[in-house]
Amino acid sequence: xxxxxxxxxxxxxxxxxxxxxxxxxxxxxxxxxxxxxxxxxxxxxxxxxxxxxxxxxxxxxxxxxxxxxxxxxxxxxxxxxxxxxxxxxxxxxxxxxxxxxxxxxxxxxxxxxxxxxxxxxxxxxxxxxxxxxxxxxxxxxxxxxxxxxxxxxxxxxxxxxxxxxxxxxxxxxxxxxxxxxxxxxxxxxxxxxxxxxxxxxxxxxxxxxxxxxxx
DNA sequence: TAGGCCATCTGGTCCT
DNA sequence: AGGACCAGATGGCCTA
Numbered sequence: 001x002x003x004x005x006x007x008x009x010x011x012x013x014x015x016x017x018x019x020x021x022x023x024x025x026x027x028x029x030x031x032x033x034x035x036x037x038x039x040x041x042x043x044x045x046x047x048x049x050x051x052x053x054x055x056x057x058x059x060x061x062x063x064x065x066x067x068x069x070x071x072x073x074x075x076x077x078x079x080x081x082x083x084x085x086x087x088x089x090x091x092x093x094x095x096x097x098x099x100x101x102x103x104x105x106x107x108x109x110x111x112x113x114x115x116x117x118x119x120x121x122x123x124x125x126x127x128x129x130x131x132x133x134x135x136x137x138x139x140x141x142x143x144x145x146x147x148x149x150x151x152x153x154x155x156x157x158x159x160x161x162x163x164x165x166x167x168x169x170x171x172x173x174x175x176x177x178x179x180x181x182x183x184x185x186x187x188x189x190x191x192x193x194x195x196x197x198x199x200x201x202x203x204x205x206x207x208x209x210x211x212x213x214x215x
Numbered sequence: 216t217a218g219g220c221c222a223t224c225t226g227g228t229c230c231t
Numbered sequence: 232a233g234g235a236c237c238a239g240a241t242g243g244c245c246t247a
Contacts, residue, residue, distance in 0.1 A: 052224090052225085055224095055225085055226095055234090056223080056224060056225080058234070058235080059223080059224075059225085059235090059236090060222085060223070060224090062235070062236080063222075063223080064222095067221095067222090092246095095219080095220060095221090096220080096221085097220090
């Protein structure tokens with residue numbers, strides 16, 4: 001295979017002069033430094049090329065679907081990201097990692113809120129439910145409980161949160177909104193979630209998802 | 216200019 | 232066997 005030959009979109013080179021590329025279709029095909037692809041069965045070069053195009057196309061589609069899902073997640077995160085006082089460029093969308101971490105924190109927050117709600121209900125009804133377990137997955141059924149522009153976190157929750165390590169200020173934005181500052185996201189889940197670049201990764205035990213691969 | 220973020224290509228592995 | 236999934240590599244764009 002010629003590594004400089006675009007394999008993907010028949011008739012649409014990625015980065016050739018004279019072609020208008022999409023916003024992200026701006027670079028030449030990657031020249032693989034891996035060993036040459038081993039011949040797939042007994043395919044002739046043309047068939048291998050077609051196969052590679054097909055595989056690339058599938059992979060691109062898969063990643064695009066993933067991005068669609070990520071955008072859907074960002075949409076419900078809009079209230080968190082649209083604060084003009086944020087050091088982020090106004091209107092700049094959340095990065096993928098930010099979106100995921102923020103979503104995770106929000107799920108944790110909901111769990112905390114649910115627990116608190118149960119505790120209060122228990123106090124009212126006299127039934128002890130404080131030890132009721134919090135559902136690990138609150139979103140079963142696919143219903144994301146955020147209404148656009150409806151802020152579910154209170155300023156009190158933030159103010160009482162505190163920093164996990166004392167280094168990272170908890171953001172208590174006005175009007176109860178959650179401000180997203182890169183590397184410093186306040187959180188109300190027991191004050192134990194600090195997402196600054198220093199400590200956000202070691203506040204949680206990372207689930208050691210075993211790789212499927214024995215590399 | 217460095218670093219973050221991203222899209223894409225690619226080969227390996229697992230699943231159906 | 233083919234598709235899905237994953238991770239490494241690469242290079243472009245953008246911002247501080």
